[in-house]
Structure formats: C-alpha cells, structure tokens
Amino acid sequence: MPTTVSDLRSQAQAALAEAGVPTPDADAELLIGHVLGMSRGQVQAATVTDAAVADDLAARVLELVARRSAREPLQHLTGRAAFRALELHVGPGVFVPRPETELTAQLAIDALLAVPVPSPIAVDLGTGSGAIALALATEVPHARVVAVERSPDALAWARRNTEGVANLTLVHGDLADALPEMDGTVDVVVSNPPYIPDDSVPVDPEVRLHDPAEALYGGADGLDAVRALSKRAGLLLRRVAPSCSSTASARAPRFVLCSPPTPGAPRPPTRTSSPAPASPPPRPPNPEIARSSRDDTKLGATWGRTCNVDGANRIGPMATYDTAVAAELLSGMRLARQAIGRGELVVIPTDTVYGVAADAFSPAAVQRLLDAKGRERTAPPPVLIPGIPTLDALAEVVPDEVRALVAEFWPGGLTVIVRARTTLDWDLGETRGTVALRMPDHPIALELLAETGPLAVSSANTTGAPAATTAAEAESMLGDAVAVYLEAGAGSATASTIVDATALESPAGKLRIVRQGAVPDEEIRRVVGADRCA
DSSP, X not given: OOOBHHHHHHHHHHHHHHTTOSOHHHHHHHXXXXXXXXXXXXXXXXXXXXXXXXXXXXXXXXXXXXXXXXXXXHHHHXXXXXXXXXXXXXXXXXXXXXXXXXHXXXXXXXXXXXXXXSSOEEEEESOTTTHHHHHHHHHSTTSEEEEEEOOHHHHHHHHHHHTTOTXXXXXXXXXXXXXXXXXXXXSEEEEOOOOBOXXXXXXXXXXXXXXXXGGTBOSSSSOHHHHHHHHHHHHHBOXXXXXXXXXXXXXXXXXXXXXXXXXXXXXXXXXXXXXXXXSOOOOXXXXXXXXXXXXXXXXXXXXXXXXXXXXXXXOSOOSEEETTSHHHHHHHHXXXXXXXXXXXXXXXXXXXXXXXXXXXXXXXXXXXXXXHHTOOTTSOOOEEOSSHHHHHHHBSOOOHHHHHHHHHHOSSSEEEEEEBOXXXXXXXXXXXXXXXXXXXXXXXXXXXXHHHOOEEEEESSOTTSOOOSSHHHHHHHHGGGOSEEEEOSOOOSOOOEEEEOGGGGSTTOOBEEEEOOSSOHHHHHHHHOGGGBO
C-alpha cells in the first residue's frame, strides 16, 4: 500500500495510463484530491514534499482508480461536475455537461440580457442536470427560467441541483410538446439536444456505456430532437413582425445554432463585425464529431433574441475570453484549467507581461511550450507558483537572503533562481539542477495557480519578438498552438527582474542579477545587502 502522496500518485497515474484513460495525470490528482479533501494544486504540493497518506485513504483512492480504469466517468466517481461558476451533482442517469455546454449557456445568457424588459422569460428544453437553466437563473437573476426534462433519472439530479433557486421552475415533460400554456410568451429558448445518429456509436466507453442514450442519440439522421425543438421553440417564442431586428428595442426571436468544433479544425475568431443571418437553418452534425465521443458529443442550440451583444456575434467557441466580463471570466477560467490538465497551453495575464503557461510537471506540455515559442531546451521556462510554501516544496535550499527577497517582493515582479529538489518529477529543459520561481501579483494568474499548481510560464511571444502586453498580441504570434487565451487588458511591458541565488548557499557566495526588470537593482541590494550582491 502506498505510504506517501507521491507514491500514490505514481501508482494511480500508471494504472490509468495503462487502461487508456486520456488524462491519467489529471485524473489521478483529482481522485486523490477528492478522497483527501485537497485541490489539485495541493495534491501536487503534497507530492513534491512526500506527504504521508493513511492506509485507509490510500485504499479508497486505489478503489476509485480501479473504477476509473474500467472507464467509469471521473464525474460519476466524485459526484461533481464543474460548470461555469457552479458545481453540479451528477451521476448515473444524467448527461455530464461538457465544456462546450458552457458556450451554449453563454449564448443564452447574452440573449436574455439583451431583452429590454424587467423580467424576461427563458425556457431550457431537455435540461438534464439543470446546468444551463441554473446558469441562466443565477447569472441573470432578474429573469424567470423554466426547465423541462422528460427522464425521471435526470429530473432527480436536476431537482437536487436547482433546489432553492427562486426564479427557476422545473417541469417534468417532453421537449416536443412542453408548456403549451406559455406559447407566445417566451423570450429565449435554449437547448443542448441529442444529435448523434443512431448508428454512430461513440468510441469512448465513458460516453458509450455511461451517458444516457436519450441524451446522445437523435434518430436515424441525428436530427429528430432538433426538428422537434425548432417547431416547439417557434410556438413558445413571442410573436413579432416577420423581419428580425438586432436592436435592443425589439423583442425579435432569432434562431442561433452553436455546435462544437470539428477536432483539429481552426477556431473561429472571438468577435466579428458582420451580423448573423436572421434565420440560419439547422445544420446536420459533422459525422466526425458524432463519432468522436470526446467532449464533442453534444449539440447546443439557442432560440431567442439576437445574440449580437455589443457587436459580438458569438456563433462558435471562443479562443479568447475577456476576463472583464463576468460570464466570460467564469468560462475562460474553467476551460483554462481543463486545458492545463490535458497538457495544452494557455495564455494568461500577469503583473508583468502576458505569459504562455503549461503544466510544469508534464514534460510533453513543457516541450509544447518551447516549440510554440521556437525556443531551445537550453532556455528552460521559469515556473510560476501560488505562494511562498510552494517555494519550500520546490527548492532544495532557501537561503535567508531569498526569504527576505520574497517577503519583500512577492507577489510581484521578481524571479528567483534556486536549486531544485532532486526528487522533483519534471523536465523543464537543460536547467542544470536549478529552477526559476516567481509568485505573480495578478488575481487571474493566482486563481489559476491555486487550482493547477505550479505552471511553467514564459513570455507569450515567439523567440526574438517583443513580449505581448495583451492576449490579442500573444494570439497574433502563437495562434492555434494555444488552447485558451485569457484577456485582461493591456499589461506592463516590463518583464520581471531575474536573480540567481544559487551561490548564496555558500557563505562567500553572492547573488547575481541576471536580468534587470520590474524590481530595481538598488532595491535588491537594499534587501540582500551590497556585500552579498555581485
């Protein structure tokens, strides 16, 4: 039986990888965190410090790992699924909401916010766990939301998730003929319907064996539910003139279809100035999506007012999320965490320049970061950390002068090079046994680090180009090499100051300023002492 979190993580990761689980590292850490009551970042910190674990807890983790290795969904094992700012109860009998479902919810939220009445009405047909309806009710609190679900099993989960939400009503019924008493009174109709053709069986066993069939399959061509929804939505929505206006003064129903991207296809831009067509017809699902069974097994559709909000026609998944907009912040942070867990890259704001981030404990992710920048392994990336305790977990020795520096300048624009613990299971490049650490002074970066643990982060630019001061500048250089861009406005053009403190372990050793930056040289000397600086 494993006696430390490190051993437990290694054993769990190996078992999950052997079973073909797509994200063995993330799943292992999440299962350990579920049993031990830790965040994923805390599990990673406990791993590097060789924290002990009790036999009964280790046995519980290994039991869950065995079930996950049999391809039982992670969310069924933890009983939780994250959705925007919500944490939903999920389990057998209900579809687990995917990241793409958050984008469907965003379309509906934008449409609902644009309705120029004190109490707009939204209907979620086929609510499942209640995810979209609950997001609408909590993020648009002045709205009235009605959610419809036919499956008794899914309805039970939805009731549990929506209990006590005053502006949300849950109804047991069929989406094809629900709520006739509301015909002509609804402002927004939203649904995340089944759309996989009956003969296109998903590949992944998590989907094929555990998601409810009625939440996946939509008849011979996959469009049975979409046709029923189109008809029902047309009756529920308010009657207006034949022309469809995008102005805030008209309550004009529009049909907007938002489908998940074909794997590997280019992402559409975040915003476009051209208006959406007034009545685009339903599109058949891409056959490759229908067979993929990753997170691409659901089709989201929104019926209602225009989704043109402040000139933003969001007709597809966004690569860039504006963190100044509350709803985009929630989706962007959630998708950023998930991207890091999959070994993908994320561009984040910091208190200095924008950074491109990867899981520091995933060699493949770090190499992906280096490749995106066109950087050699001889220039390893620094590591951003959520707090000073992580410094002790990652550094072999922390000299007193370093403790004084971080007490003075963390969080902030100071990067400190120290000797890395020899027990660390990572590969940042040719580090010669050292690691450059910094705690940034930016709420977005710190929140992400608290969830993910240490991130390898380098300036979000290609090698030789100016550092990016916005996510848009980063995207112009890094493009599709990055999964998620978090935009927080123009940042500083000044990089962090880098100091090499490895020589301070010797009584005669001196700290060396490697790169001048945000913290002035004289401030470094003031804290450390001129006699300890080279």
